Amino acid sequence: MKGLHAFVIGSEMSAGVRNVFVQNNKAHGYLKRGIYFKTNPDRGGYIKDIYISNLALGKVEDAFYITSNYHGEGSGFNSNVSNILIDKVTCKEATGTGIVIQGFSESKVKNVLLKNINIAKAYNGLSITNTENVIFDNVVIGKEAGIPTAVGKKAH
Template identity: 30%
Template sequence: VAAHFQINFIIVMTMSRNFLIENCVFDQGDDAVVIKAGRNQDAWRLNTPCENIVIRHCDILKGHTLLGIGSEMSGGVRNVYMHNCTAPDSVFRLFFAKTNHRRGGFIENIWMKNVKAGKMQRVLEVDTDVLYQWRDLVPTYQDSITFINGLYMDSVTCDRTEAVYDLKGDARLPIKNVEIRNVTVGEVTKFVKNVVNAENVVEENIIYKEKQDKQ
């Protein structure tokens, strides 16, 4: 399946397979491409991952995230390849994988390559404790930790970011195998990296300038 659009919209994919998104323009003030695979028990029952997805030659003019995974991904998300895309103005994050201890499922083999962007809060972020308003509204009936393995970022440039990468795994099942290579940032305003509960994190050729406080 292929998608070609030149309108203001958001693509949300859930339990989809063998999908191509190309030559799209996003200007809608939320996440641009969001990969999902169901929530909790319903998704575990269906057991249908979202997989084999290519996103290429797309532009996000205004939005929250260029590529988002989750947080509804209990059926699993794997084999996603985004390349040759741009976010020239501003986003919150270029690549954001989000889940929580109720979701289960997996996130594996996700690639982002050859991306150019303006300013943002995070270039790459993984957060395993995203519950939003449901944290207090709905109790946790069953713990089910998400398996996260194989996140790859290569050849990314941006003008400014608060942080390059921020990995916040769950101690019960740490994030595994993250590679960040050839990332160039004009200015980092807060910190370069934060790594909690993550194993085999490889960084190579990350170039940045730290913010200079005015005297």
């Protein structure tokens, strides 16, 4: 994958996108976004039942960006973003944010599982707003935390 984004769904769509399976990909060169799902309240619709596995990203602005509030001018037709599984993704550096998920208070981004994610370096770690049932399993941004030190001992 090479270009502006590695993998993107949206924004100009009617009805929706569902049942997408992406596996075993590598991005080349600097990217704005690694994985980018974007909808807006202009027409509504949905992004759901998405599976991404084994994706290698280099240097990106944002590694993951899922938003229901992409540059739309309309209102009243909030989209449904749900049932997303992203597994086994590595990213060398996010110059912006590692993981962004933005829903609306009245239509939250739902049922997202981020599993086995390693973002080696990020300016900002997370920005998660208006979500429901977002699960992180084995997600590391920066260095993995070690064993906590005992009282009176210095960290290495």
